[in-house]
Amino acid sequence: MISIIIATYNRAPYILETLQSIAQQTYENFECIIVDDGSTDNTSEVVAPIVANDKRFTYILRPETQKKGANHSRNYGFTLSKGDYAKFFDSDDVMLPTHLEVSINTLEKSQYDFVVADCINFDSKGLLERPYNIDRKNSPISALRFAQFKTAWITNDLLVKREFANKLKFEGDIRDQASEYQYNIRLLLLTTNGFLIDKILTHRRIHDDGFVVKAKKDMLRFDIMNAELYYITAKYVKDLAPEALLRWLLSSHVLLTYKVATQKVFPENVIGATLFLAKINGISGLMYPLSIISGYITGKGYKLAKIARG
Structure with a gap:
């Protein structure tokens, strides 16, 4: 089973599309744990119907005993998960229908420790550029190359075996950006037995309240x-x-x-x-x-x- 962990905060306008894209996956053996980091909008109301109608989805309010922050919520969500594989996904992005199927089939067929799907940005007007425009067929995978953004990926696209996810965590006490950076560098110091899937399986949303737009400003x-x-x-x-x-x-x-x-x-x-x-x-x-x-x-x-x- 794949465990999908989603940390969310005030994403009511987007999270339903995210969850619907997960519910419609061609690979159905998954659990999806949504950890609300203290939303002040109507996220809980938006999420409620899909949680009520699909037992694979669980919605949890971050307990007061856990520190606030997306990375703390991701770590907490992972402790509740039970799958053999871990996937962290953002609450405003979209999984294409075969995202999980292609990822897990690739991983299991060649006995990789992790695989990474490809991704493209989008906004209200349509598709944009890829976050990382790399040669996925020939780019070496290493911790140093990831650190230098030469072979890199976003949080959404990694599927990793639990035995390695158990040895990792998202650093919680940093400003909430580039959450995949330190996580994946440590992963690559543990194993480079991974594969870059040369297929776009994720749409990453660009909007005014997102990190990419805020950074440019x-x-x-x-x-x-x-x-x-x-x-x-x-x-x-x-x-x-x-x-x-x-x-x-x-x-x-x-x-x-x-x-x-x-x-x-x-x-x-x-x-x-x-x-x-x-x-x-x-x-x-x-x-x-x-x-x-x-x-x-x-x-x-x-x-x-x-x-x-x-």
């Missing part, structure tokens, strides 16, 4: 979130990651936080990142806080940041 916020993401990911995978991957993540963090500092915003995690950099790069890592202070005060200091990167 506020690039400073986008840089702050990505800087945090690189640092948190490095911490999350440090027990498994080769030094080259940690260096790349920390280097990316340094560049983005320096950029943020030059815009008169003092970045977060400076002390923690400095200690991490010193451990990886030695004394040159201590140039990092100096580059941040210099960038913040004078708008200069790139050479110091470059030294800190190692």
Whole structure:
């Protein structure tokens, strides 16, 4: 059985289409656990009919004992699941009818640990571009390539064996974006026995309240979130990651936080990142806080940041 876990918050205008697309899957052996992260709209009313009429669907309000946030809700939903395979899906996107069937057949036929479907964005006017325009037939799969967005995918398209999902979690205490990033990098440090399915099986919705649109409207916020993401990911995978991957993540963090500092915003995690950099790069890592202070005060200091990167 496939366990589909959906975290939702105020997605009443979209979630019914999402759930209907799941209910209409040609592969029917699944459970769908919807964890409401405290919606203030009428999400519960929208979801109620499909939950009442299809026992494969379960709707749960995040208990007060669980932290708020989409990633915390995803992790909580997974603890309630029973399937041999895990799939996390967003509450405003659409599964095409053969999404589950093609995914699980591909995985089981060749005994992969995970498979990844393809996806295309859409909005109210129609289909748009793919989130990641990669050569799916020839792109190598590795943690470093995923970190560098050279071979990457979104949350919706991964189907993974439970034995690996049990060893993973979504980092909850980060700003709610790129939830698949640290999760999949750690997965790829555990196994690269996966396959990129060269078929579009998901439609990813682009709308004004979605992350993609918000990011384009506020690039400073986008840089702050990505800087945090690189640092948190490095911490999350440090027990498994080769030094080259940690260096790349920390280097990316340094560049983005320096950029943020030059815009008169003092970045977060400076002390923690400095200690991490010193451990990886030695004394040159201590140039990092100096580059941040210099960038913040004078708008200069790139050479110091470059030294800190190692």
